[in-house]
Amino acid sequence: MSNWQIMASNFWSLGIYFIFLLWMSDLLLGRFPRQGIRQGILCTLLGLALVAVMSFVGMVCYRMGLWKWGNGAGKLIFQYFMIGCKILFLHFLYRTSLRDCCLAELMTEILCAYGEILSEFYYYGKVFDLSVPDQRRTYLFWFLVIAPACLLFCGLVIDRFGLGKIYRKWMDQEEVHKGILFLLVFFPVLYELLRNVMVGDDFENVHRLFPLFFLLAIHLIFVYVERDRQQRQSIIVQRASLRQQAIYIEEMEQMQAELRRFRHDFKNMMAGMYLQAKEGDLDAVRNFIQEMTGDFDRQVGGQIRLLNQLSNIRVVEVKSLLLEKLARMRQEGIFCELEVVNPFKATQMRSTDLCRCLGILVDNAMDEVRGRQDGRIHLMLSSQDGCSTFRVKNTLYGTVDFGRLGTAGYTTKGRGRGIGLESYRKILEKYACALSFTAIQDGCFVQELKVEEESTDNRGWREQRREGNH
Amino acid sequence: MLPIYICEDDRQILEAERDWLEKQILIEELDMEIALCTGDPRRLLDCLDRERRQGIYFLDVELKGAAMDGFRLGQEIRKRDARGFLIYVTAFADLAFETFRYHLEALDYICKENPEKMYAGLSRCLRIIMERVGREQDGQREYFTVRTLDVIRHIPLEEILYFATSGRTHRIELHAKQERLDFIGSMQELEKGLERHFIRVHRGYLVREDQIAQIDRKAREVVLKNGERCPFSRKLGRRLLEDG
Numbered sequence: 266m267s268n269w270q271i272m273a274s275n276f277w278s279l280g281i282y283f284i285f286l287l288w289m290s291d292l293l294l295g296r297f298p299r300q301g302i303r304q305g306i307l308c309t310l311l312g313l314a315l316v317a318v319m320s321f322v323g324m325v326c327y328r329m330g331l332w333k334w335g336n337g338a339g340k341l342i343f344q345y346f347m348i349g350c351k352i353l354f355l356h357f358l359y360r361t362s363l364r365d366c367c368l369a370e371l372m373t374e375i376l377c378a379y380g381e382i383l384s385e386f387y388y389y390g391k392v393f394d395l396s397v398p399d400q401r402r403t404y405l406f407w408f409l410v411i412a413p414a415c416l417l418f419c420g421l422v423i424d425r426f427g428l429g430k431i432y433r434k435w436m437d438q439e440e441v442h443k444g445i446l447f448l449l450v451f452f453p454v455l456y457e458l459l460r461n462v463m464v465g466d467d468f469e470n471v472h473r474l475f476p477l478f479f480l481l482a483i484h485l486i487f488v489y490v491e492r493d494r495q496q497r498q499s500i501i502v503q504r505a506s507l508r509q510q511a512i513y514i515e516e517m518e519q520m521q522a523e524l525r526r527f528r529h530d531f532k533n534m535m536a537g538m539y540l541q542a543k544e545g546d547l548d549a550v551r552n553f554i555q556e557m558t559g560d561f562d563r564q565v566g567g568q569i570r571l572l573n574q575l576s577n578i579r580v581v582e583v584k585s586l587l588l589e590k591l592a593r594m595r596q597e598g599i600f601c602e603l604e605v606v607n608p609f610k611a612t613q614m615r616s617t618d619l620c621r622c623l624g625i626l627v628d629n630a631m632d633e634v635r636g637r638q639d640g641r642i643h644l645m646l647s648s649q650d651g652c653s654t655f656r657v658k659n660t661l662y663g664t665v666d667f668g669r670l671g672t673a674g675y676t677t678k679g680r681g682r683g684i685g686l687e688s689y690r691k692i693l694e695k696y697a698c699a700l701s702f703t704a705i706q707d708g709c710f711v712q713e714l715k716v717e718e719e720s721t722d723n724r725g726w727r728e729q730r731r732e733g734n735h
Numbered sequence: 736m737l738p739i740y741i742c743e744d745d746r747q748i749l750e751a752e753r754d755w756l757e758k759q760i761l762i763e764e765l766d767m768e769i770a771l772c773t774g775d776p777r778r779l780l781d782c783l784d785r786e787r788r789q790g791i792y793f794l795d796v797e798l799k800g801a802a803m804d805g806f807r808l809g810q811e812i813r814k815r816d817a818r819g820f821l822i823y824v825t826a827f828a829d830l831a832f833e834t835f836r837y838h839l840e841a842l843d844y845i846c847k848e849n850p851e852k853m854y855a856g857l858s859r860c861l862r863i864i865m866e867r868v869g870r871e872q873d874g875q876r877e878y879f880t881v882r883t884l885d886v887i888r889h890i891p892l893e894e895i896l897y898f899a900t901s902g903r904t905h906r907i908e909l910h911a912k913q914e915r916l917d918f919i920g921s922m923q924e925l926e927k928g929l930e931r932h933f934i935r936v937h938r939g940y941l942v943r944e945d946q947i948a949q950i951d952r953k954a955r956e957v958v959l960k961n962g963e964r965c966p967f968s969r970k971l972g973r974r975l976l977e978d979g
Contacts, residue, residue, distance in 0.1 A: 390969070493778040555849065558848075574831075587853065602833075604831040604833050604834050605831075606831045606834045643833055645831075645833050645834055647837065648884065649833055649838070651885075651887040652884040652885040654837070654885070654886075656833070656837065658833070665913075667910065667911070667912065667913060667915055668910075668915070668959075668961055668962060668963040670915065694901075697905075697906065699915070699919050700883050700884060700906075700917040700918065700919075701915075701916070702883065702914075702915070702917070703915045704913060704914040704915070704916075705914075705917070707914040713886075715883060715884045715886075717884050719972065
């Protein structure tokens, strides 16, 4: 075979694997962010150039006799070279981290191995002599039709059974990435070793099962880690629930004390009103009624209102955070109102991230009004039309430099402070569907966080999160 | 003439509101008229469907026997009259007014539990409305309107300093004198729509022309009047260099 023929054959087979990689990465990493005709042409040209380079390198390696090295070592070197190229291309295409690209590419390698094994059934036990026209035709049929069809079949199975979704779930478990990556990197070596070492009648089919065992092992690791994470999460929720109950009991006891006080005042007021009514002084009676309702509102109504609003927050972590903040504000004598008109049941943001963001916003508001007689904080949680809004508004006494707001080291609170809003912005960078708003309105400082909740399905959300990582 | 619409399920309060407003219109010679008094929100919406103009709406929050409450009615009114003045008249002193104001751009709320307080509230609202209408007529400010998920915001163009692309795809940060917000959009579309006042100084920056104080050619930055700096690309900012 001439060099050109080898290159053309390489170009075809590598091209097929490359298209498969693009398809799989679309399922695993989400739709790529590069949009538009220009970007499309650029990516296609780059892809073609990469396949051409790999075909050329493959031809050179073949001529240099790399394929004949013991235990398939030469093939392995070439395979890792291709893996490296494809990872870099994915990194360029998706603008996501190298680690994510590496995971997606290595997963695709396992899936490719399946396609390969499937296609091998076509010529099971046969050795082609390409100088015989009949055998060459059979080989070419396998090469041009059967092998791509098997990859297509594997891809369709993965697409239809939603395996991409399972993979994305794995990807959410950040803590196991390193271990799995380490394991996956060795897949080509182990697979090649098995193919070369386990020969003979007894072992003939063992290497065919290897990718399956490999995937199963990875899946078991993920299941174990997920279970562990769930257990830890449930402990956190239980602790939060206990803390909530303690604060609730404290609230109720305080309300009871207020009611007792009000009952005492109420008796005195009624006695006074009775005398006024007896004298026929209707104006005084009216004033008494107004005072009494006002007092009730001040002493007990406020707390009932607060508890009513809190009952609309159904996300345990957010409720705990706000309960703690409200309790602290009451201790420090900071006036705070809370509005939660509709039940807030769930959010797409990780609850830990959401709590960190809300904590930063509320702490900033508290710092601003602390020690001020007329300082007020207003918290609003609104959940409607597929969108959650968290709004913190406080009386503003100082000035805010909007140009430097959220940048490293900017603070209005003195040395060593000012990392809050910077961290807040960093957290939000991870989420493409979270939008922030900061403004001065009517003498108040308003900080707002909006999270889009229902615009897309899970995959869409994953895509957005991925976009957010850039 | 601004039409006034009242939607209140309590007949007595409805009449009290109407009488007081009619008197006020006569005494103060206000350019307003009572267009409709009803306890049925559907009638109010039908009336708006027939004739669409900026109006003043005094709405009860809990409308007994009606198909919708005051909040829903406010949402429907907003679809028909984006610039109208919504005022809620309620018996609940603990109304979640910030939520109403946030989602419906409601002007105010008035407690009807005490007639004196209610009349004072009505008077306050009429005064604010007249001030706002006067201001609107004096100078027509240009606004940049942007939707951020479920709310639409209007930011005066003269307040905006620059737009910058965020690290996140399709996210744009709006930097104004006293405001900063993220929204989803495209820099190219913004540039097209705002080319009269804004100039693209860099791939990721669209700056208001009259806010530019100087160009720091050495650092390749544009210095704004408030001291902020934006990166500057010679290729894109050619127009700026030619002008100045």
